[in-house]
Amino acid sequence: MSVRVLFAGDDRDWPVYAPLLRSACAARGLEIALSDTAPDPAAVDYIVYAPSGPLKDFGPFTAAKAVLSLWAGVERIVGDPTLTQPLCRMVDSGLRQGMTEWVTGHVLRHHLGLDTHILHQDGIWRDKAVPPLAGERPVGILGLGALGAAAGQALAGLGFPVTGWSRTPKSAAQIDCRHGADGLAETLRRAQIMVLLLPLTEDTRGLLNAERLALLPEGAVVINPGRGPLIVDADLLDALDRGRIGHATLDVFATEPLPPEHPYWAHPRVTVTPHIASATRPQTAAEAIAENIARGEAGRPFLHLVDRARGY
Structure with missing residues (x-):
């Protein structure tokens, strides 16, 4: 069965990330069903998330194994009371x-x-x-x-x-x-x-x-x-x-x-300078996201898991 992944980022990023995420997951032997919509939130396994996207309520995603942030900073999400899933911040070579x-x-x-x-x-x-x-x-x-x-x-x-x-x-x-x-x-x-x-x-x-x-x-x-x-x-x-x-x-x-x-x-x-010091690069970010999905599917610890008590 395919791993069900929701892309909940900026609409402009979807056409860029979709092929990169599919390719990075395939390289790890993962078959994913990737979409930017979730007709059945309870069926989603992983959420690829950016605060600039439309998702505001994580409550319906009862089966999600992790929320994988595209941003290095998580201060805009870490205190969200609807977020009960593990949260991973973006750390990658880019x-x-x-x-x-x-x-x-x-x-x-x-x-x-x-x-x-x-x-x-x-x-x-x-x-x-x-x-x-x-x-x-x-x-x-x-x-x-x-x-x-x-x-x-x-x-x-x-x-x-x-x-x-x-x-x-x-x-x-x-x-x-x-x-x-x-x-x-x-x-x-x-x-x-x-x-x-x-x-x-x-x-x-x-x-x-x-x-x-x-x-x-x-x-x-x-x-x-x-x-x-x-x-x-x-x-x-x-x-x-x-x-x-x-x-x-x-x-x-x-x-x-x-x-x-x-x-x-x-x-x-x-x-x-206009917040350009280190933007998320889709190519390397997709690799980091795919690696965490692969780890989750293999039952291994997620990388860069956020400590809610410390806030990062």
């Missing part, structure tokens, strides 16, 4: 590579002072603006999950001293790993460039506030491709206005799209 490239690019941009030259093509020969070598530019990573560890290791491979912080103890090659309140303070004090890659939970909401921004070295750069509400916007804007923080490059925001009137758009010390 997300890791995309995030690593975006983070590395912007860390190098700030480290090399490229804005000074790119934004000031004014005939002035600024030959004194020579950056230090990477080994003299400490970088901090808040969040040592799959994305944070990958980005931190790439930066360490370029010679940056990287300190990483997580709420619970973790280890990652080439990264000086810290945890707990003291570890957070130490990571902030060291980082001339600070990258935020934490999940959004009640514990991390507003983590980078005035008190913690004050721990960063004078003129430090903040880079946030993680979640917008990790930062208290008013506190960051104040620190930027005072020059306490040298620059902020932000890819995620509390409200998206970022409203045209938001002060970030016009601030001379802020770079806005």
